[in-house]
Amino acid sequence: xxxxxxxxxxxxxxxxxxxxxxxxxxxxxxxxxxxxxxxxxxxxxxxxxxxxxxxxxxxxxxxxxxxxxxxxxxxxxxxxxxxxxxxxxxxxxxxxxxxxxxxxxxxxxxxxxxxxxxxxxxxxxxxxxxxxxxxxxxxxxxxxxxxxxxxxxxxxxxxxxxxxxxxxxxxxxxxxxxxxxxxxxxxxxxxxxxxxxxxxxxxxxxxxxxxxxxxxxxxxxxxxxxxxxxxxxxxxxxxxxxxxxxxxxxxxxxxxxxxxxxxxxxxxxxxxxxxxxxxxxxxxxxxxxxxxxxxxxxxxxxxxxxxxxxxxxxxxxxxxxxxxxxxxxxxxxxxxxxxxxxxxxxxxxxxxxxxxxxxxxxxxxxxxxxxxxxxxxxx
Amino acid sequence: xxxxxxxxxxxxxxxxxxxxxxxxxxxxxxxxxxxxxxxxxxxxxxxxxxxxxxxxxxxxxxxxxxxxxxxxxxxxxxxxxxxxxxxxxxxxxxxxxxxxxxxxxxxxxxxxxxxxxxxxxxxxxxxxxxxxxxxxxxxxxxxxxxxxxxxxxxxxxxxxxxxxxxxxxxxxxxxxxxxxxxxxxxxxxxxxxxxxxxxxxxxxxxxxxxxxxxxxxxxxxxxxxxxxxxxxxxxxxxxxxxxxxxxxxxxxxxxxxxxxxxxxxxxxxxxxxxxxxxxxxxxxxxxxxxxxxxxxxxxxxxxxxxxxxxxxxxxxxxxxxxxxxxxxxxxxxxxxxxxxxxxxxxxxxxxxxxxxxxxxxxxxxxxxxxxxxxxxxxx
Numbered sequence: 091x092x093x094x095x096x097x098x099x100x101x102x103x104x105x106x107x108x109x110x111x112x113x114x115x116x117x118x119x120x121x122x123x124x125x126x127x128x129x130x131x132x133x134x135x136x137x138x139x140x141x142x143x144x145x146x147x148x149x150x151x152x153x154x155x156x157x158x159x160x161x162x163x164x165x166x167x168x169x170x171x172x173x174x175x176x177x178x179x180x181x182x183x184x185x186x187x188x189x190x191x192x193x194x195x196x197x198x199x200x201x202x203x204x205x206x207x208x209x210x211x212x213x214x215x216x217x218x219x220x221x222x223x224x225x226x227x228x229x230x231x232x233x234x235x236x237x238x239x240x241x242x243x244x245x246x247x248x249x250x251x252x253x254x255x256x257x258x259x260x261x262x263x264x265x266x267x268x269x270x271x272x273x274x275x276x277x278x279x280x281x282x283x284x285x286x287x288x289x290x291x292x293x294x295x296x297x298x299x300x301x302x303x304x305x306x307x308x309x310x311x312x313x314x315x316x317x318x319x320x321x322x323x324x325x326x327x328x329x330x331x332x333x334x335x336x337x338x339x340x341x342x343x344x345x346x347x348x349x350x351x352x353x354x355x356x357x358x359x360x361x362x363x364x365x366x367x368x369x370x371x372x373x374x375x376x377x378x379x380x381x382x383x384x385x386x387x388x389x390x391x392x393x394x395x396x397x398x399x400x401x402x403x404x405x406x407x408x409x410x411x412x413x414x415x416x417x418x419x420x421x422x423x424x425x426x427x428x429x430x431x432x433x434x435x436x437x438x439x440x441x442x443x444x445x446x447x448x449x450x451x452x453x454x455x456x457x458x459x460x461x462x463x464x465x466x467x468x469x
Numbered sequence: 470x471x472x473x474x475x476x477x478x479x480x481x482x483x484x485x486x487x488x489x490x491x492x493x494x495x496x497x498x499x500x501x502x503x504x505x506x507x508x509x510x511x512x513x514x515x516x517x518x519x520x521x522x523x524x525x526x527x528x529x530x531x532x533x534x535x536x537x538x539x540x541x542x543x544x545x546x547x548x549x550x551x552x553x554x555x556x557x558x559x560x561x562x563x564x565x566x567x568x569x570x571x572x573x574x575x576x577x578x579x580x581x582x583x584x585x586x587x588x589x590x591x592x593x594x595x596x597x598x599x600x601x602x603x604x605x606x607x608x609x610x611x612x613x614x615x616x617x618x619x620x621x622x623x624x625x626x627x628x629x630x631x632x633x634x635x636x637x638x639x640x641x642x643x644x645x646x647x648x649x650x651x652x653x654x655x656x657x658x659x660x661x662x663x664x665x666x667x668x669x670x671x672x673x674x675x676x677x678x679x680x681x682x683x684x685x686x687x688x689x690x691x692x693x694x695x696x697x698x699x700x701x702x703x704x705x706x707x708x709x710x711x712x713x714x715x716x717x718x719x720x721x722x723x724x725x726x727x728x729x730x731x732x733x734x735x736x737x738x739x740x741x742x743x744x745x746x747x748x749x750x751x752x753x754x755x756x757x758x759x760x761x762x763x764x765x766x767x768x769x770x771x772x773x774x775x776x777x778x779x780x781x782x783x784x785x786x787x788x789x790x791x792x793x794x795x796x797x798x799x800x801x802x803x804x805x806x807x808x809x810x811x812x813x814x815x816x817x818x819x820x821x822x823x824x825x826x827x828x829x830x831x832x833x834x835x836x837x838x839x840x841x842x843x844x845x846x847x848x
Contacts, residue, residue, distance in 0.1 A: 096495060098497055100707070101495055101498060101707065101710065103494065109491075109493070112488075113492040116482060117788075119665065121788060149529055149530055149666055150529055151689075153688070153689050157688045188688040189688075279707060285495055285709060285710055286709045287528055307540075307567050308567065309532070309567040309568075310529060310536045310690075327532045327533075328479070328532075328656075331480065332488075409500060
C-alpha cells in the first residue's frame with residue numbers, strides 16, 4: 091500500500107500512459123511497421139537534440155553511449171581531456187584508460203564548473219589532444235558545465251567536443267547544431283521520462299571524420315555499423331521494441347507541451363525548490379551554474395545527509411538521492427526534470443522539512459513550503 | 470484491427486500478464502526493493518542455466534553478451550576457433566576480428582552440425598588456441614551444435630568453450646554445470662518470452678581464470694566490474710528496471726509449468742510442425758540435429774521462400790522469418806519456442822498451406838494440419 095514517489099535525479103517517473111503504450115503486444119523488429127516506428131524515433135530525437143546529424147539509438151544504459159564515443163573516435167595512445175568535476179566526469183577517465191587512451195585530467199573542484207579558458211590553454215599547449223569529454227549537467231554535483239563556450243574553444247582546433255547530456259537533454263535548451271556540439275550523448279531515463287534501456291548519440295561531421303581513423307575495437311557500439319543500419323531505420327542488432335513504442339508516446343507528450351515550456355516549468359520547479367533551501371538557511375552544493383534539472387543541497391552541520399535520504403525512503407517511500415563518493419553524507423539531491431509536478435516538488439519540500447525537524451535541525455517548519463508556494467503562485 | 474501473430478524465431482510473443490507486470494510504476498534502481506528483485510533475478514537465472522556460476526545480466530541485445538565473451542577472455546592476437554555453420558557463427562569471427570584476435574574459422578556447411586572431432590583435431594594441432602565459440606542453436610539454419618560433446622573436447626585443453634544459447638536456453642535442457650560449459654550466453658527475447666533488452670552470461674571457473682589475463686578493452690561489458698557489483702545485487706550501471714519485473718513474472722510462469730514440461734511441449738510443437746512439412750512433401754533445411762526451437766523449411770522448387778513469408782505477413786499479419794544471407798529466398802523459419810501454443814502452430818501450418826497453394830505449389834491442402842493434429846492428439 092506504500093505510495094512510492096520517485097524524486098531522485100534518474101530514473102525519473104514514467105507517465106502511466108507511456109507504461110501502457112509499452113505494454114502493447116510485441117511486433118517483429120524487422121517488420122515494416124517497426125521500421126516506420128524506428129524512423130519516427132530517429133526524427134523525434136533529432137527535434138529534441140535540435141540537430142540534422144544522425145542520432146544513433148543503442149540498447150544500453152547511458153554509459154554504453156559514453157563508451158561508444160571513446161571506442162569510435164580514438165585509437166590506443168590518443169590523448170583526450172577528461173573534465174572531472176564529479177562522479178560522471180571521472181567515468182570519462184575510466185573509459186579512456188580502459189581503451190588504452192591517455193586521459194589528460196582537468197580536475198574541477200566538485201560543485202564548480204570548468205573554466206573554458208583552462209581547456210583552451212590545454213589544447214593550445216598540446217595540439218595532439220584529440221577530444222574533450224565533458225558533462226552538460228554533472229548529476230553528482232548539480233552543476234552545468236558551460237558547453238556552449240567549450241564548443242567555441244574546440245571549434246578551431248583538431249579536437250572534438252563530446253558532451254554527456256544524459257541528465258541535461260530536455261532539461262534546458264541544448265541546440266546541438268547551433269552550438270556546434272560534435273557529439274551529444276543522452277539516455278531515456280531522465281528528462282525523457284522513460285525507463286532506462288535506451289541511449290543516444292548525435293554525431294556531427296567533425297566526429298564522423300575522426301571516426302574514420304579510430305582504431306579502438308568496437309562491435310555492439312560501432313557507430314559505422316549503426317549509421318549504415320539505422321540509416322535505413324533498422325538497428326544493427328535486435329531493438330528493444332517496447333521502449334521504442336514508449337518513446338513515441340513521450341514524443342507526443344513533448345509535442346503537446348512544447349520543449350520551451352518544458353524547460354520553463356523545470357526552471358520554475360528548480361527555483362521554487364531552491365527558494366525552500368534558502369528559507370531553511372541551507373546552501374546548495376553547486377556553487378556556480380546550478381542546474382535546473384536537480385538541486386544538490388548541503389545537509390546542516392551535524393546532520394548526515396544520508397539520514398535525510400533514509401528518513402524519506404523509510405518513513406514516506408519517497409526516493410531522493412544522496413551524495414556520491416566525496417559528497418556522500420554531505421548532500422542530498424532532488425530532481426526537477428521529467429514527469430515531476432510542482433506538487434511533487436512541494437511534497438519533497440514538506441518531507442525534507444519533516445526529516446530535518448526529526449533529525450534535530452533548528453529552523454522554521456513550513457518556511458520552505460511557503461517560499462516555494464510563493465514562486466509557484468507568481469509563475 | 471489486424472490480429473498480429475508473432476511466430477518468428479525471436480523476438481517471440483510476451484505473455485500479456487508479463488507486459489502488465491512491466492507497466493508498474495518505476496522504482497529506483499538503487500533502492501532496497503530493487504536490490505531484492507535483482508537478487509531474485511540472479512537466482513532465477515541460475516535455475517534456468519542450471520549452474521552455480523554467476524550469471525551476469527547486461528542491458529543489451531544478445532550480441533552485447535557475445536562481445537563480452539571475447540572482450541573479457543582474450544587479448545589482441547589471441548587465437549580462437551569460430552564455428553561457422555550459419556549467420557550467428559559468422560558473427561563470432563566478426564567480433565574476434567573487431568578485437569584484433571585471430572579467428573580460426575571452422576566452416577560447417579549450412580544446415581549441418583559441427584563434428585566435435587574436427588574441433589579436437591584443431592585444438593591438438595594448435596594448443597595456443599584459447600577459446601572455442603559456438604552456437605547451441607544456430608538460429609539461421611535451425612541446427613543444434615553438439616555442445617555437450619564439445620565440452621568434452623575442450624575440457625582437458627587450455628581452451629574455454631563459449632556457447633551462444635540466445636535461442637537455445639529454455640528450448641531444451643542445457644545443464645551448464647553438469648556438461649561443464651565454461652561460458653553460456655543468452656537473451657531475454659526468445660524462449661524466455663520477454664522483450665529484447667536483457668542479455669545474460671554464465672561464467673564458469675575456467676573462464677574466470679582466463680579473464681584475469683585478458684587485455685582486450687572493456688568497460689560497459691566488463692565482467693570484473695559486473696561480478697563485483699552484481700555480487701551485491703546491483704548493476705554497475707543503471708538497470709532497465711521494468712525488464713527485471715517482467716523476468717520475475719516469467720520465472721513464476723516457468724516454475725508453474727516446470728522446465729521439463731516446457732522442453733517437452735516445445736518438442737511436441739516441433740514434431741507436429743515437422744510432420745506437416747513432411748506431409749507437404751517438403752524438406753527441412755537442417756539436415757542433422759534439427760532443433761525443436763524452430764523449423765527451417767526449404768521452399769518448393771520454383772517458389773521463392775520470401776514470397777511465403779510475405780504472403781503470411783501481408784495477407785494475414787503472421788510473422789515468420791525467411792532465410793538469411795546464403796539461405797535467403799530458399800527457406801522460411803517458424804518458431805516453436807516461448808509463448809507459442811499448439812494452436813498458434815496449427816495457425817502457422819494453415820497459413821503456410823494457404824500461401825503454398827496461392828503460390829502454385831501442388832500438394833494436398835489440409836494434409837499438414839491433419840499430420841500435426843495427429844501428433845498433438847497423441848501427445
